[in-house]
Amino acid sequence: MAHIGIVGGGIIGCATALHLLDRGHQVTIVERDAGGLPASVGNAGLLAIPGIDPIARPGMLLAAPRWLLDPLGPLTIRWKDLPSLLPWLTRLVLASRPAEVARARLALTFLMNTAAADHAAMAKLAGISGHIRKTGALKIFDTLAARDRAFAGELENARLLGGYEVEKLDADEARRRVPALQGTFAGAFFNEGYQTFEYPLTFLRRLQASIRERATFIDAAVSSVAWTAEGISVRTEAQNTHLFDKVVIAAGIWSKTLVERLGLHVQLETERGYNTTFVNPSVTLEMPVYFGEHGFVATPFENMLRVGGAVELARPDAAANYARAAAMRKKMRRYVPDLPEHGGTEWMGRRPSTPDSLPVIGLHPGDPRIAFAFGHGHLGLTLSATTGRHVADLFGGKGDPELDAFSIRRFQ
Ligand SMILES: Cc1cc2nc3c(=O)[nH]c(=O)nc-3n(C[C@H](O)[C@H](O)[C@H](O)COP(=O)(O)OP(=O)(O)OC[C@H]3O[C@@H](n4cnc5c(N)ncnc54)[C@H](O)[C@@H]3O)c2cc1C
Secondary structure (H helix, E strand, O other), rough: OOOOEEEEEOOOHHHHHHHHHOOOOOOEEEEEEOOOHHHHHHOOOOEOOOOOOOOHHHHHHHHHHHHOOOOOOOOOHHHHHHHHHHHHHHHHHOOOHHHHHHHHHHHHHHHHHHHHHHHHHHHHHHHHOOOOEOOOOOEEEEHHHHHHHHHHHHHHHHHHHHHOOEEEEEEEHHHOOOOOOOOOOOOEEEHHHHHOOOHHHHHHHHHHHHHHHHOEEEEOEEEEEEEEEOOOEEEEEEOOOOEOOOOEEHHHHHHHHHHHHHHHHOOOOEEEEEEEEEEEHHOOOOOOOEOOOEEEEEEEEEOOEEEEEEEEEOOOOOOOOOOOHHHHHHHHHHHHHOOOOOEEEEEEEEEEOOOOOOEEEEEEOOOEEEEEEEEHHHHHHHHHHHHHHHHHHOOOOOHHHHHHHHOOOOOO
16 A cells, blocks of 8 residues: 655545545645635535536626626626736637537536445544535526526526536515515525535645544645655755655645646636625525526525625735625525625635646656546535545556546646
């Protein structure tokens, strides 16, 4: 069995650690901010099985100019960062061609088909249970035309994925199911395919606690990963070197720098998202509610309500603009007038996104001792257990041929 180092202790690094421990490997996670609040703890907490549509789609390109006119709308670009984003945006446009969209949907379907079962199996590895609820989700719309367009797409996804129902609802029926929706909207649908995790911070901390019993955590920022005669070396910013038989790069958006230092290229940029979390909120939602035309979602957790989403294309280290979180609260009050304006905690997180919406899961083309597990965009929580299983299989020499779609080779 090998000693395997994992760079990054977010949801992807932790899911990978659990699978490698299960295969009998010795595991060390190198994490620079174990108490931090990365994407893995601030997300919307959804097991988003129906989410097989890549972000690059012809309809998205048509809607983008209108969205970009509203600086606090569902999609914004930090114009100062445009030059550095241009190569990614160019590839995004190419990825929106129908054949590419179909390819991405099939590839995501392959991962999604096992996502729920992989989470159940991973929970056993971590010794946890009761952390996912079969809630479904409601999507509400301002016009029936928008509802019907989205409904047709969701039906098609349900047909591809199987195992859940999608139900068209009028506004009264939606309000009967979620009475807090007292504002005006035209219609909705209920998608049974969504499930809700416990509070994402709690989930990650429970996984980390289980891993800590059997693996080592090193508190350090990794500056590079390199080959040496003795193994794969992980060098930290404090100039320490740790030597492993194999290494997994699972550092979210920050994986890009480490990959480039290994002589490879990857198109990875940050789709930043914002949200507000209310503790013991005065308003109750019976299930997650997506605000269809506004690009955000409200998720109820045990004693919390989280409202957020949207996409801001910007450099990862650019200053946060929390007016975006306030804008989503304001929009939500149109539909849920009882949502409080104050008292919530605002957060900004960085989705590590590729232009084709496919994560990078695979071995280094020149050295099978290095694996990549990053770039999960909007789906990292959903696909974490599946990714961890595949990385463990790849290191065991049993990689599924369907994983070729996720190889870093596509960016070379
Ligand atoms: C607003 C929002 C809502 C979302 N909702 C959902 C959802 O409902 N469902 C879903 O499936 N997904 C959702 N996502 C996406 C999901 O959160 C991400 O895809 C996922 O968390 C990415 O996990 P990760 O482990 O790759 O990255 P991260 O969570 O960013 O973790 C990376 C870790 O690596 C560490 N690190 C980085 N660089 C170094 C270094 N050099 N040395 C040491 N450590 C390092 C970081 O400190 C961090 O802990 C959402 C994201 C956002 C922003």
